Amino acid sequence: MWHKIIECVPNISEGRRRDVAQAVADACAGAGRRVIDLNMDSDHNRSVITIVGEPDGLLEGILSLAEKAVQLIDLHEHHGEHPRMGSVDVIPFIPVRGVTMSDCIELSHRVGERIANELEIPVYLYEQSATCSARQNLATIRKGEFEGFANKIVLPEWHPDFGEPQIHPTAGVVAIGAREFLVAYNIDLNTSDLTVAKEIARAVRFSSGGLRYVKALGFPLEERGIVQVSMNLTNFRKTPLLRVFELVKREAERRGVLVMGSEIVGTVPRQALYEVAQAALQIRDFSSDLILEERIEDALNEDC
């Protein structure tokens, strides 16, 4: 059993040829890491590979995966809706268990250095790993995409964090960084009025004055005849789920609308739900020691 678990979700620029995406995912195989999902998107022509592992195992796995992607994916022949700048476009590391954000930042540096040295791909450190605030945002780094990067990379302010200021001829550049787990969270409203969903999205999202770690849009759910506030919560520790839910609910009520239900898309870390329970029940002095299964696991691990 692993004591330290980090999640890594590399995005590769191939979402149509299953054999290629599968070969890239398979290249990751080995001790200390496990591929748990491969999600291909043909419109975006992009795949998301979900891997979990211990830091050292993950390092080797990601190196092999990136090497295979460079061999099989030539960006000159790549077209899709999603912006991209590399064969392996982005490699985010997310703390899951027994590790801190600092551990993930450290791992991102080690992976970045080796990818630059061994595969000759220039590396940009982004999000929590960024070396300056201008590089925190992935979209800012990626601006210009593969086609524009040969010119962008020579600008002094866009020299890479690892590697030479010269793109890999077929594989471009890659962004590597540590970030918090992203929770995709949608709330359904009992109205068909899209204006209400859009107004609430505007009220709760960071970009228009809302909560710091919330991105939100209003969507119609045509089949069910209702509307939805669709959100990405980019830091559930600092902007917790229950606070987001309560704010959406209040904004809805003030418009004569009720929350019908909500959904988690993909997965949510255990800790995010513990924090909802802790807040909803007003539990004082909450810690994972209070949880039966954590206590059992601790006891079972004690003399391993």
Added chain:
Amino acid sequence: MWHKIIECVPNISEGRRRDVAQAVADACAGAGRRVIDLNMDSDHNRSVITIVGEPDGLLEGILSLAEKAVQLIDLHEHHGEHPRMGSVDVIPFIPVRGVTMSDCIELSHRVGERIANELEIPVYLYEQSATCSARQNLATIRKGEFEGFANKIVLPEWHPDFGEPQIHPTAGVVAIGAREFLVAYNIDLNTSDLTVAKEIARAVRFSSGGLRYVKALGFPLEERGIVQVSMNLTNFRKTPLLRVFELVKREAERRGVLVMGSEIVGTVPRQALYEVAQAALQIRDFSSDLILEERIEDALNEDC
């Protein structure tokens, strides 16, 4: 790693002689089970041993533990505040992971049969394992205690479920059964008026018309100058924590009082907190598949 985990919390009639209680707990050692806590109470002269394990490992461990308790604890010499009828007084089994209540009931039968045959202690099946409604309640079975049981056991309606209708000369009888995890949950109120806590306890507890699986009392917290509703939730699946909390909160508000906070005493199963989060966020179609760590564990176990 164990795939099926049952918790067992035998209560033994020795809470003063540490060497005796420790020897009984130690007797449980072996593959497939682990003692995770030994809690001695000298006023009650009683100890609670917390053990987790797989069904078969637990069976053997409990047999060894009971055998040691019979060797070392003579009820003729036992005095304490807590009612008791046996050296090993009660052996409850609680489903934790990968097992159902039926599995726990089955295990309680297997343990009961062997304790009756091998140790010659009469066994009463109680709670979910009870063979008739009169034996569901432990207090009803225990009435008369060790001193009165020689006469009680010969009554046809009190013949044991396993073993002969004759108490063990020094070890008495034992109750064995499967039950849900018991959550000890207290809610603090911002008043020093004990009447309010007592009224709310009466309103929410089963015995006086409240929720089915709630036992409650009102207590003063002298040091903090406030009062507390102290509860045992005997089935968190059927009477969930959030419903209990909301009811206490409403009853307090109607008396001009607010909830200051709450506390879990001991531990709470993960599932109980997931259900709080699910209800608080109104999550549709909630399942453990939504939880990152569960998905990771499933993936890691797949090819074991």
